[in-house]
Amino acid sequence: MSKIYVLHENNEWTVHLQNRLDELNYPYELWHLDEGSIDLSAEPPQGVFYNRMSASSHTRDHRFAPELAGAVITWLEYHGRKVINGSRALSLEISKVQQYLALEKAGIATPKTIAAVGKKHIIEAANSLGMSSFITKHNRAGKGQGVQLFHSVQALQDYLDGPDFDAPVDGITLIQQYIKATEPFIIRHEFIGGKFLYAVKVDTSEGFELCPADACAIGDMFCPTDETPTQPKAKFEILQNYRPAFIEQYEMFLNANAIQVAGIEAIQDADGNSYAYDVNTNTNYNSDAEAKAGQFAMRELAQYLKAELDKLAL
Incomplete structure (x- = not known):
């Protein structure tokens, strides 16, 4: 029987949808993709596949869940399955x-943003931005991860040199215009x-x-x-x-x-x-x-x- 398949890595965020699917008596199955395997020679089941993979999965010790989800979605799309929020959506979610x-x-319109890898280049980017106030954030994030407001490049330097610096999981820090x-x-x-x-x-x-x-x-x-x-x-x-x-x-x-x-x-x-x-x-x-x-x-x-x-x- 065809079902709704929910691809995810966080039970707490998925339970509310699960409750609605139960309430409406819709057929569904959850695929928790923190780890697993795919037989590329096999065909996926029939149904609709809804991708709920999160960019913040690494904060829940699911470091490679987006990569596994990407592989699963590629397999599904290869076989012509209907994927809600497919490979393009996942690419934008994690970058x-x-x-x-x-x-x-x-x-x-988006805020002016410079992407940088390496502390030296983060400082160069902040100088290049040329704004008295700016924020930093992680390229792959979620829940506001890595978001910091700075009012000077020196304050950013102190943060980078200090014990509280939070390195992005993909190495890319964004230096961004602060919209007040x-x-x-x-x-x-x-x-x-x-x-x-x-x-x-x-x-x-x-x-x-x-x-x-x-x-x-x-x-x-x-x-x-x-x-x-x-x-x-x-x-x-x-x-x-x-x-x-x-x-x-x-x-x-x-x-x-x-x-x-x-x-x-x-x-x-x-x-x-x-x-x-x-x-x-x-x-x-x-x-x-x-x-x-x-x-x-x-x-x-x-x-x-x-x-x-x-x-x-x-």
Whole structure:
């Protein structure tokens, strides 16, 4: 029997989709790809394959999960299987360099960015950027990994020379223009089936870790899921009646890069210019924000996957 196959490496992030698939009684199977093997001479099963591989897998001791997922997806695509967020999506998930160039190609503004390998070249890049304030981040990241704000090149040098320097898993550090927003928030735009679903406003006043998933909660500091007397302000809020003109451009970008499910994060500067700075093809959703808005992306995603599965029988 054909099924929905979910390719992933993190049970905590996948359980919410699993619950929706169970609730709707859809046939599915989970493929946990932290390690394993592929018989290239064998044919894959029939079904729809949904890739949820994360760029931050190495932070959970799944260092080579994206490489294994890439091999599995190549095998699936070779045999003509339907893959949601296939090889192109995976390439963008694990490389912000590829993300930014693809966004720019689509006419979507991104912050000025220089990629560098080696501490000497990181400093040279910061000098070349020529900005009083800038940030660094990892090329292959997730959960805001490696994001640091600096107000001088000397501060960056001290960080590189100090014990807290966090080396990127692929060796590539990005030195990037700091976009100062008038208010401390970013907006994450969620898409399912390549179409805009909703946007969530994310409060960034407490830091750069912006994962909306309930599983990302760290002592209620970065991803709180409950409002309490000490947390009166929701960190995640789904916006109502929100559809700026650039949404169509985002959809065209996703279509051009064969990405069906994604969250695109953007920030607006004081002049009203919007910059996209992250494309997350392993997107997660915040349950409290969804409950307040009455919108449930994992249910929408499960229904989309079933619809794609049903098309195979036509």
